[in-house]
Amino acid sequence: MLHSSIDRAAHATPPVLARRITGLSDRAIAWIFVAPSIVLLLAINIFPLIWTVRLSFTNFRVNRPNEPVQFVGLRNYLNILTDKDIWLTMQATAHFLIWTIVLQVLIGFALAYLINKKFRGNDLWTTIIVLPMMLSPAVVGNFWTFLYQPQIGLFNYAIGFLTGADPSSFSMIGDTSLAPWAIIIVDTWMWTPFVMLICLAGLRSIPSSIYEAAECDRASNWRQFWTITIPMVLPFLMLAILFRGIENFKMFDLVVQLTGGGPGSITELTSINLKREAFEKWRTGYASAYAVILFVTVFGLASIYVKALNKVKQR
Amino acid sequence: MKQILLSSTVMVGAYFGIAGASGTHASAAELTLCWAAWDPANALVELSKDFEAKSGNTMKFEFVPWPNFADRMLNELNSGGKLCDLMIGDSQWIGGAAENGQYIKLNDFFDKEGIKMDDFIPATVIGYAEWPKNSPNYWALPAFGDVVGWTYRKDWFSRPELQAEFKQKYGRDLAVPKTFAELKDIAEFFQKRQIDGKTVYGAAIYTERGSEGITMGVMDVLYSYGFEYGNPKKAYELDGFVNSADAVKGLEFYKALYDCCTPPGHSDAYMSEDIDAYKSGQVALQMNFAFTWPGIHADANVGGDKSGYFPNPAGPAGVQFAQLGGQGISVVAASDKQKEALDYIKWFAQPEIQKKWWALGGYSALRSVVEDPSFATSQPYAQTFLDSMAIVKDFWAEPSYASLLQASQKRFHDYVVAKQGTAKDALDGLADDWKDIFEDEGKY
Numbered sequence: 104m105l106h107s108s109i110d111r112a113a114h115a116t117p118p119v120l121a122r123r124i125t126g127l128s129d130r131a132i133a134w135i136f137v138a139p140s141i142v143l144l145l146a147i148n149i150f151p152l153i154w155t156v157r158l159s160f161t162n163f164r165v166n167r168p169n170e171p172v173q174f175v176g177l178r179n180y181l182n183i184l185t186d187k188d189i190w191l192t193m194q195a196t197a198h199f200l201i202w203t204i205v206l207q208v209l210i211g212f213a214l215a216y217l218i219n220k221k222f223r224g225n226d227l228w229t230t231i232i233v234l235p236m237m238l239s240p241a242v243v244g245n246f247w248t249f250l251y252q253p254q255i256g257l258f259n260y261a262i263g264f265l266t267g268a269d270p271s272s273f274s275m276i277g278d279t280s281l282a283p284w285a286i287i288i289v290d291t292w293m294w295t296p297f298v299m300l301i302c303l304a305g306l307r308s309i310p311s312s313i314y315e316a317a318e319c320d321r322a323s324n325w326r327q328f329w330t331i332t333i334p335m336v337l338p339f340l341m342l343a344i345l346f347r348g349i350e351n352f353k354m355f356d357l358v359v360q361l362t363g364g365g366p367g368s369i370t371e372l373t374s375i376n377l378k379r380e381a382f383e384k385w386r387t388g389y390a391s392a393y394a395v396i397l398f399v400t401v402f403g404l405a406s407i408y409v410k411a412l413n414k415v416k417q418r
Numbered sequence: 419m420k421q422i423l424l425s426s427t428v429m430v431g432a433y434f435g436i437a438g439a440s441g442t443h444a445s446a447a448e449l450t451l452c453w454a455a456w457d458p459a460n461a462l463v464e465l466s467k468d469f470e471a472k473s474g475n476t477m478k479f480e481f482v483p484w485p486n487f488a489d490r491m492l493n494e495l496n497s498g499g500k501l502c503d504l505m506i507g508d509s510q511w512i513g514g515a516a517e518n519g520q521y522i523k524l525n526d527f528f529d530k531e532g533i534k535m536d537d538f539i540p541a542t543v544i545g546y547a548e549w550p551k552n553s554p555n556y557w558a559l560p561a562f563g564d565v566v567g568w569t570y571r572k573d574w575f576s577r578p579e580l581q582a583e584f585k586q587k588y589g590r591d592l593a594v595p596k597t598f599a600e601l602k603d604i605a606e607f608f609q610k611r612q613i614d615g616k617t618v619y620g621a622a623i624y625t626e627r628g629s630e631g632i633t634m635g636v637m638d639v640l641y642s643y644g645f646e647y648g649n650p651k652k653a654y655e656l657d658g659f660v661n662s663a664d665a666v667k668g669l670e671f672y673k674a675l676y677d678c679c680t681p682p683g684h685s686d687a688y689m690s691e692d693i694d695a696y697k698s699g700q701v702a703l704q705m706n707f708a709f710t711w712p713g714i715h716a717d718a719n720v721g722g723d724k725s726g727y728f729p730n731p732a733g734p735a736g737v738q739f740a741q742l743g744g745q746g747i748s749v750v751a752a753s754d755k756q757k758e759a760l761d762y763i764k765w766f767a768q769p770e771i772q773k774k775w776w777a778l779g780g781y782s783a784l785r786s787v788v789e790d791p792s793f794a795t796s797q798p799y800a801q802t803f804l805d806s807m808a809i810v811k812d813f814w815a816e817p818s819y820a821s822l823l824q825a826s827q828k829r830f831h832d833y834v835v836a837k838q839g840t841a842k843d844a845l846d847g848l849a850d851d852w853k854d855i856f857e858d859e860g861k862y
Contacts, residue, residue, distance in 0.1 A: 165496050165497075166492065166495075166496040166514060166518060166817075167517075167518055167817070168496075168498075168518060168519070169517070169518060169519060188828075251683075252683055253682035253683040254681070254682055254683065254700075271682040271683075272682070274682060274683040274685060276683070276685065276686070277683050277684070277685030277686070277835065278685075279836045279837065279838075359628070362627075362686070363626070363627045363628035363686055364627060364628065365627035365628075365685065365686055365831055365835065365836070366627070366685050366686070366831065366835040366836040367627075367828075367831050367832035367835060367836025367838055368828055368831075368832060368836070369836060379824055382489060382493070383488075383489070383820050383824055384820050384821040384824055385492075385496070385820060386821070
């Protein structure tokens with residue numbers, strides 16, 4: 104039956120076309136299939152990147168089409184790297200990045216470790232834990248804005264209940280010392296499940312025979328954890344850190360929804376600052392240089408990290 | 419044969435009928451008007467039905483919520499997009515839109531149609547239509563007059579026990595404040611007070627960081643304290659004006675008002691947050707644009723006699739100004755339907771349409787409407803609107819207004835809400851930021 108179908112299809116192909124297709128080399132056929140993707144990649148990724156680099160050396164402003172565009176050399180780069188405010192946004196980003204990664208890895212791993220134990224209803228718990236990461240960041244931001252409301256917010260009420268403090272006496276997103284933590288808490292709530300899932304995959308990939316061998320050698324649980332579990336899960340953990348690091352470096356929507364970069368500029372991350380330069384002040388050339396610096400930073404750090412990750416995997 | 423002939427005749431007739439119909443429709447156009455998504459926009463939809471009936475054109479509306487309005491619409495203008503034929507853009511955009519050829523100049527059209535700018539409230543002509551300012555170059559028709567003013571809980575103010583307590587404490591009646599100092603006393607008086615078993619607060623003011631909120635609020639106070647955008651005798655000379663001693667006192671006052679008298683968590687509030695705070699019965703006073711007043715008057719909880727309205731109070735020296743809001747209507751240069759768009763403006767400028775506009779909840783800027791003897795008593799807030807429009811000042815309308823605005827947003831929020839540095843530091847920094855921007859623009 105299969106044979107006859109193929110035969111019919113072969114016969115249905117006009118002889119001239121069939122000859123033409125037959126005349127193509129494997130390499131040519133491969134190019135035919137790959138070419139659309141390459142064209143799309145060039146058009147959507149590579150060309151804009153090159154264009155951005157080009158614009159970064161100019162004073163171009165997209166809202167001033169009548170003004171001549173001048174080549175300004177490295178002026179934009181120098182201005183960015185010597186701008187105190189931009190360094191403050193870098194610091195805010197680093198603070199956000201470090202704490203979210205630390206908390207998400209610790210809590211995510213702990214949750215994965217618990218979920219990995221066989222107990223009744225662990226599938227249900229997994230589903231419940233994973234729910235926050237299925238929501239849109241804009242929705243989460245809006246939702247937590249209400250939770251953080253000093254007068255009606257459940258978060259403030261819970262803190263007040265636990266500590267005896269007046270819930271309306273503090274504002275998580277209106278106080279400079281609390282606002283950075285407010286966004287760290289929300290991001291951790293939302294994305295810890297993602298780290299947990301990766302860690303869970305890592306834990307479930309460890310063959311039980313290794314633990315059985317360790318049991319035979321009378322290794323304690325603690326010893327098994329440090330010498331088997333952690334080293335075997337480490338590549339997965341590092342992968343989770345890579346994903347969360349890149350995601351949080353470009354974090355925008357959640358923070359805009361929660362604090363708008365405030366109070367003052369305390370939670371103004373680089374992505375928010377870049378958006379203000381590019382699409383509010385319309386300093387296109389300057390913003391292009393800013394984007395190039397961020398791209399090089401992320402790309403450089405990620406490359407170093409991936410090398411380290413490969414080394415860990417090869418161990 | 420007869421049947422074929424009949425069918426052919428019908429088909430030919432139908433063809434010419436359709437062609438004729440499409441010929442009729444060829445002169446009618448679908449115009450898109452872009453504006454912010456707020457109550458006045460709904461009133462304009464209602465008003466525009468008259469234009470549709472009279473012109474045969476159909477109107478489509480693209481309304482964007484205020485927080486995203488500038489982003490969305492400036493993107494549209496900068497990219498030369500054809501989405502909008504008519505734009506009711508913010509007053510600050512006029513300079514940029516004129517210099518970058520995004521709006522068409524309306525002088526010839528006004529002359530041809532006999533539309534005179536003298537017929538509109540002078541402040542709205544300068545604020546919404548002119549570029550350069552104070553020159554007879556018009557890029558918009560004043561469409562919606564707006565200004566920052568105050569709403570207060572008239573019912574709370576009139577309670578005998580509160581009046582007695584206030585008089586004992588401050589030695590004067592609990593009444594509409596004439597100065598900012600009086601306003602702060604009232605706000606402090608109500609802060610954390612129990613009214614009808616509920617904790618209430620003093621005042622809802624603008625503190626928003628993301629777009630323009632805190633600047634619109636702070637400027638209200640600064641103007642009345644003596645702040646100037648620059649030396650009136652020498653353009654772009656800012657030192658000693660932007661950061662004058664009086665301006666510093668004004669900024670300190672705004673921070674004091676924020677610290678003493680706002681509801682908890684009021685650290686990122688603009689128009690809608692202030693309305694919410696007021697309508698939910700949380701505050702005694704609310705700073706907001708006049709567009710909110712019809713909605714408040716009609717509100718079931720705080721409307722009618724429960725609320726009163728007053729213009730921005732005076733500063734310590736008795737000087738009284740208010741931040742101008744509102745917009746003009748312009749024809750987008752990239753539009754393919756400029757003729758029809760101009761027809762809309764011609765229709766909109768008619769006195770009877772402007773009168774209807776006010777009746778529907780839109781603030782007309784036409785003098786024949788607002789100077790009509792019946793206007794001041796037509797609504798409880800009408801007189802306050804007139805008083806407020808007489809004392810307006812506006813933010814920079816320079817092509818670089820967005821950069822100027824971002825600088826003030828940051829400096830004001832850093833000082834008022836984030837408690838960083840002093841008022842003097844904030845205004846010195848702001849003067850420096852603005853000088854840098856103007857230097858970049860080649861103004862020096």
